[in-house]
Amino acid sequence: MKKTLVTFVLAASVSLGATAAHADILSDVKAKGYIQCGVTGGVAGFSAPDANNVWTGLEVDFCRAVAAAVFNNADAVRFTPLTSQERFAALSAGEIDILSRTTTWTMSRDTDLGISFIGTMYYDGQGFMVRKADGINGALELSGAAICIESGTTTELNAADYFAANNLEFNTVVFVDQDEVVKAYEDGRCDVYTTDASALAAERSKFAVPDDHIILPEIISKEPLGPVVRQGDDLWFKINRWSYYALLEAEELGVTSANVDEMLGSDNPAIKRLLGVEGDFGTPIGLNKDWAYQIVKLVGNYGEAFERNVGPSTDIGLERGLNALWTNGGLQYAPPIR
Known part of the structure; x- marks a missing residue:
């Protein structure tokens, strides 16, 4: 004792x-x-x-x-x-x-x-960015698309929950650093980039032609x-x-x-x-x-x-x-x- x-x-x-x-x-x-x-x-x-x-x-x-x-x-x-x-x-x-x-x-x-x-x-809230040329108008059209995500964030769980709840095929390409995520999306290694909507707007502003990319209307989470x-x-x-x-x-x-x-x-x-x-x-x-x-x-x-x-x-x-x-x-x- x-x-x-x-x-x-x-x-x-x-x-x-x-x-x-x-x-x-x-x-x-x-x-x-x-x-x-x-x-x-x-x-x-x-x-x-x-x-x-x-x-x-x-x-x-x-x-x-x-x-x-x-x-x-x-x-x-x-x-x-x-x-x-x-x-x-x-x-x-x-x-x-x-x-x-x-x-x-x-x-x-x-x-x-x-x-x-x-x-x-x-x-804030989590959103999705896609290339305008792909003709995607909403998140429910993303089944099977390759999605770039940064690991170690709430983004992963939010996206997984959203795709599961809507019976969509969830196909991720995961990176450790956000810069890697953005580069992969710009290089065409994935079809979709998902993170906080504010960050999507921030990254899009730095693209060579920002208007070639659109942020879909759906916000799938609360991100204070x-x-x-x-x-x-x-x-x-x-x-x-x-x-x-x-x-x-x-x-x-x-x-x-x-x-x-x-x-x-x-x-x-x-x-x-x-x-x-x-x-x-x-x-x-x-x-x-x-x-x-x-x-x-x-x-x-x-x-x-x-x-x-x-x-x-x-x-x-x-x-x-x-x-x-x-x-x-x-x-x-x-x-x-x-």
Whole structure:
């Protein structure tokens, strides 16, 4: 019995030690002077580097927003491109501080992997892309077609379920990396490319002749895509969560990167609290009282980030849809800062 007790205590100590090693991420981040952010290798509009290795995208902007809140410097962030297979291990091992990589929020991921989802940066769903010349008008016509899929994603299970439910022959060509999937589709090694509809639009925008490819109308799944942090550090979780909410709250209140300085003089109590003019909502989460002001000043609000990265005026051309604010018929909603 003593041996059993000692073994249990030692195991508990090891577990607590492992948790403690990552229990003060804010201090670790401040000590090194930047946030390490895990992203995709390159999905236009979400996270992709340019020729000078400058990263841009909606998910990149989330990490920049957290850097603005912590450092008053949106550029105090470095990016680690990760495959679907690598992403959760890298987060758990402490190789990255935030995972902001087109990651779908599911129950099993939320409960089994020792991670916490911050919120939904983009409400998405899985779709299918085909060549216009093939004359396919809907997903129910895809029986027996060769379908390119990235392994280690929710895409595989969603597609398998859809084909089984509709008694269609399921024929996949599986690749480890999304770039391999896209190249295989472009090279004609498969007839169909399936992934999140936003990613399909992003990849199509980079094709030589985008109009030669169509995204079918069917959306076969719910894919709430959002940033993730390790469990075990509640403060770091709250910093990330409220950075996300600040982006939404700023848009709802009409505070933008262009007018944020003018808004410091607003009589609206909600704007005063958001920008740190009234009350101190930064200290409880280890930040300065103007943390949200810094986010809006240096990154903008959610609507600004959406428009410049994936909105209708970009090559990707996505409408807000479900990603509109709740006041405009969408799902994006932030609890009040008060």
